[in-house]
Structure formats: C-alpha cells, structure tokens
Amino acid sequence: MEKIRHKDARPMMDLMAKKIFSDTEITAEFIRDILELPVESVKILDGTQIHVTTSKILPNFTTQVDVLAELNDKTQVVIEIQVAMQVDFIKRLWLYICEQVSQNLDEYKKDGIDTHYLSRELIPVYAVAITEENYFEDDRAIHNFSLRDSETKEELKVRVKGIEEKRNLVQIAFLELKKYKPEMKASYNKVRWMELFGNKPFTHQPGNIITKADRILDVKEWSKEDKAMFDEYTRAWDGWNAHLAYIKEAQEQAKEQGIEQGLQRGLEQGIAQERAKTINIIADLVKGGLLTKEMGASKLNISEKEFEKYL
Known part of the structure; x- marks a missing residue:
C-alpha cells in the first residue's frame, strides 16, 4: 500500500x-x-x-x-x-x-x-x-x-x-x-x-x-463550520470522482478489446447511465461556486449556453 x-x-x-x-x-x-x-x-x-x-x-x-x-x-x-x-x-x-x-x-x-x-x-x-x-x-x-x-x-x-x-x-x-x-x-x-x-x-x-x-x-483542527463544509464537499467530490472512474473503466475495457466499435459502445453506455447524475453534480458545484460555469460546461463538453438550462 x-x-x-x-x-x-x-x-x-x-x-x-x-x-x-x-x-x-x-x-x-x-x-x-x-x-x-x-x-x-x-x-x-x-x-x-x-x-x-x-x-x-x-x-x-x-x-x-x-x-x-x-x-x-x-x-x-x-x-x-x-x-x-x-x-x-x-x-x-x-x-x-x-x-x-x-x-x-x-x-x-x-x-x-x-x-x-x-x-x-x-x-x-x-x-x-x-x-x-x-x-x-x-x-x-x-x-x-x-x-x-x-x-x-x-x-x-x-x-x-x-x-x-x-x-x-x-x-x-x-x-x-x-x-x-x-x-x-x-x-x-x-x-x-x-x-x-x-x-x-x-x-x-x-x-x-x-x-x-x-x-x-x-x-x-478545523472549526465546526469549516469541518461541515469539508464533509459536504467531500461527498460531492466522491460523486464526481466515481463518475470519472466509471467512464475511465469503460474506456479501458473497450480499448483492451481492441475493437473500435466496442470502445464507442462502452463510452456511450457509460455516458448514458451517468449523464443525468453527472449534470446534477456539476450543476450543484457551479451553483455553489466550486466550479465556474465555463468549467462546468467544459467538463460536460457542451456550450455554456446549453449548460445554463441546467442551472
């Protein structure tokens, strides 16, 4: 370890x-x-x-x-x-x-x-x-x-x-x-x-x-307020990282198969299953000021104008 x-x-x-x-x-x-x-x-x-x-x-x-x-x-x-x-x-x-x-x-x-x-x-x-x-x-x-x-x-x-x-x-x-x-x-x-x-x-x-x-x-050693902020942020952080890990695993599995079609299918499946959850997480992070609207749109690979409808 x-x-x-x-x-x-x-x-x-x-x-x-x-x-x-x-x-x-x-x-x-x-x-x-x-x-x-x-x-x-x-x-x-x-x-x-x-x-x-x-x-x-x-x-x-x-x-x-x-x-x-x-x-x-x-x-x-x-x-x-x-x-x-x-x-x-x-x-x-x-x-x-x-x-x-x-x-x-x-x-x-x-x-x-x-x-x-x-x-x-x-x-x-x-x-x-x-x-x-x-x-x-x-x-x-x-x-x-x-x-x-x-x-x-x-x-x-x-x-x-x-x-x-x-x-x-x-x-x-x-x-x-x-x-x-x-x-x-x-x-x-x-x-x-x-x-x-x-x-x-x-x-x-x-x-x-x-x-x-x-x-x-x-x-x-943090104050009670800062500790509460840390705990809430950690939950959001873990949710976002779990999404990244899921997508990465789908990419790697498809890549190992060496089949372009499998790679695309893996990506599409991962994105379809996690899309709604990811949008909600990123939208909340933007609303909370943890990400800028520009960064949120970039993570979702959409325009800022399109992202605004989720805020």
Missing part, C-alpha cells in the same frame, strides 16, 4: 488547497521556490473568499476555484489546482494569464492613462499549475516555461515599472504529481511541494513553512 501522510486529507481538493494558499507566508514561499522570484510578501487577490450559498452541495459555505496572488512588486501569479485531465487545460491557463493582463490594462484606462502609454504600466502575470494528471510526455515532474531565443535559449526579459531587474514577459510552471519519485534530483525546495500536495511522506526536513501548511491539512 502506498504510504501517505494524512489518511483523511486530500491536499488537491479545491477546499484544502485554498486553505493552504490563504496563508500569505505559505503562498510567498511557494512562489519563491517554484518561480524563483525574490518575493518579500504576498497579497491574495482572489481564491480564498468564503461565500454564503443555497446550494444543495454546500448549504452554508463554498470557495472560489483559482488563486490569484499579488507580490510586493505588483507581479501577479495565478495558481491553478488541476485534478482531472482536460485536453485544453494548458490553453485555458494561458487564457487566464491573458484575461488578467487585459483586466489590469482596463484598470489603467480607468485611471485616464493614454492608450499609447499603456505598455509602460504592464506588469507581469505568471502561472503555476499543480496537476494530478500528466501533460508532458517526458519523465520530468517539474516544468518551467518562458519565452526564449530558439538558438541561444536566452530568455526574453523586459524592464517593468517598479521592478529593478528585468523580468520575463511570460512564465508558466507545472508540477505533475504522478511523476513524483522520492529520488527526484530537483531542488528539494521544489520537491517538498510535490510531497505536500501529493500527500507523500517527506523525504527530508521540509522546513517551517511546509510544516505549517501540513498542519492545515489536519481536518480535526
């Missing part, structure tokens, strides 16, 4: 991840380690708010999905927790960055800054994705992408207002938890985050910040 640190904890559950990243010291250390930025302090702009809701899934509380952090030098970082495989996930992550840049520029326009000078106000927006599924074919568990020259590999960096050193225009990092191995050769400052979110035993002394984050995963 695979060893884990916490029997009942699920660090990749949105709710638990948000509780971890709501601590600004933890988020600052995470960004400092993964993106190797000189972070002094962090402010959480989005992703930790608790909202009242009337959802059947969460009768009292729910949380947003993504985390948006702002560093002391105004650099912004999107942190995305990704459990299920999504074909367009990397493109969606890029859209998050573009959308945030656009929102920032809109704010500058409100301040009366002339369009010609908007580029002077541009601040970097980076992203980090922690994923349970693999998106890259190699064995490396940690990837960090930026704009580079095709021959020299020199990074494309620019001067940014308020920041002394030049900065990358783009930086996107991925931590693929399935590729974790205790003997990984990457810096332990990065590996320890994979052990934290992968619920793996720590192979070295993780340090005070990781120890602090690990304590947050102990549900027994």
Whole structure:
C-alpha cells in the first residue's frame, strides 16, 4: 500500500488547497521556490473568499476555484489546482494569464492613462499549475516555461515599472504529481511541494513553512463550520470522482478489446447511465461556486449556453 501522510486529507481538493494558499507566508514561499522570484510578501487577490450559498452541495459555505496572488512588486501569479485531465487545460491557463493582463490594462484606462502609454504600466502575470494528471510526455515532474531565443535559449526579459531587474514577459510552471519519485534530483525546495500536495511522506526536513501548511491539512483542527463544509464537499467530490472512474473503466475495457466499435459502445453506455447524475453534480458545484460555469460546461463538453438550462 502506498504510504501517505494524512489518511483523511486530500491536499488537491479545491477546499484544502485554498486553505493552504490563504496563508500569505505559505503562498510567498511557494512562489519563491517554484518561480524563483525574490518575493518579500504576498497579497491574495482572489481564491480564498468564503461565500454564503443555497446550494444543495454546500448549504452554508463554498470557495472560489483559482488563486490569484499579488507580490510586493505588483507581479501577479495565478495558481491553478488541476485534478482531472482536460485536453485544453494548458490553453485555458494561458487564457487566464491573458484575461488578467487585459483586466489590469482596463484598470489603467480607468485611471485616464493614454492608450499609447499603456505598455509602460504592464506588469507581469505568471502561472503555476499543480496537476494530478500528466501533460508532458517526458519523465520530468517539474516544468518551467518562458519565452526564449530558439538558438541561444536566452530568455526574453523586459524592464517593468517598479521592478529593478528585468523580468520575463511570460512564465508558466507545472508540477505533475504522478511523476513524483522520492529520488527526484530537483531542488528539494521544489520537491517538498510535490510531497505536500501529493500527500507523500517527506523525504527530508521540509522546513517551517511546509510544516505549517501540513498542519492545515489536519481536518480535526478545523472549526465546526469549516469541518461541515469539508464533509459536504467531500461527498460531492466522491460523486464526481466515481463518475470519472466509471467512464475511465469503460474506456479501458473497450480499448483492451481492441475493437473500435466496442470502445464507442462502452463510452456511450457509460455516458448514458451517468449523464443525468453527472449534470446534477456539476450543476450543484457551479451553483455553489466550486466550479465556474465555463468549467462546468467544459467538463460536460457542451456550450455554456446549453449548460445554463441546467442551472
């Protein structure tokens, strides 16, 4: 049996991840380690708010999905927790960055800054994705992408207002938890985050910040309200994962038979039997704020307009 640190904890559950990243010291250390930025302090702009809701899934509380952090030098970082495989996930992550840049520029326009000078106000927006599924074919568990020259590999960096050193225009990092191995050769400052979110035993002394984050995963120490929220969310989470497992099993069985017709029949049978249940689960998650309408429609592979009739 695979060893884990916490029997009942699920660090990749949105709710638990948000509780971890709501601590600004933890988020600052995470960004400092993964993106190797000189972070002094962090402010959480989005992703930790608790909202009242009337959802059947969460009768009292729910949380947003993504985390948006702002560093002391105004650099912004999107942190995305990704459990299920999504074909367009990397493109969606890029859209998050573009959308945030656009929102920032809109704010500058409100301040009366002339369009010609908007580029002077541009601040970097980076992203980090922690994923349970693999998106890259190699064995490396940690990837960090930026704009580079095709021959020299020199990074494309620019001067940014308020920041002394030049900065990358783009930086996107991925931590693929399935590729974790205790003997990984990457810096332990990065590996320890994979052990934290992968619920793996720590192979070295993780340090005070990781120890602090690990304590947050102990549900027994949560408030009564947060514990109730966790229990309700867990039931919804288990229902969704059971659906994913059912569909995956149908796909694998058909694939093993090596018959294209069998694959299609298996998929259709699985989808037909679980469709109504899945729609209800995802609709409740969207109503409760656990998923955006865009994400709900994407999981069902339908348009947002078509999905609206279930809300």
